[in-house]
Amino acid sequence: MTCTTNFAPRLRAQGLRMTPQRNAILHVLHHSGGHLSPTQVYEQARKEFPGLTEPTVYRTLEDLAEKKLLLAAHVGNGKIVYELAENQHHHLICHQCGKTVEVEHAPLELLYRQLETSTGYKLDSSHVTFFGLCPDCQS
Known part of the structure; x- marks a missing residue:
């Protein structure tokens, strides 16, 4: 199952479309197997989607966390990491x-x-x- 097939229905349920940027970000998080900082997400996702900008990654991560599709975790020193909100x-x-x-x-x-x-x-x-x-x- 591709990331688009897996996440598109969840995005639609939240009133969002599956954009190439969201797809690249969700793909990275899905295959990371852990927590990633916004910079790590950006660096990995731009390999798949070269036109991706760092502000777009930050904004998308925040939007997806607000919609409860991602979990934002504070890990000290003011750092936030993200992961898919699949297990509490x-x-x-x-x-x-x-x-x-x-x-x-x-x-x-x-x-x-x-x-x-x-x-x-x-x-x-x-x-x-x-x-x-x-x-x-x-x-």
Whole structure:
């Protein structure tokens, strides 16, 4: 299944068209297998779509994250990385070596519900990044 076939219906459901720029960006994220910075997305996507500009990549990533098709994760130092919003998870990041571990959402589900109940907020973002020292850096 191509990226266009896979993502076009989801884009249409959000009122968006599958443009060559969106296709190139989604293709990169789909095949990356992880999180990419906007610059990394730009550098890889312009190989497929040479006319792509960096501002277009930033704008498209923000638009797709706003439509919940991508997950934007803050990974420290003001950096944001993007990935497809296909599985809900969180991150543990070592602030010394930068090692990142994905954490399933299920163990935090109760905390999310408690926060909603105690504050009255309806949480619409489901990503948390925890920072600490990994086992290797603790020694």
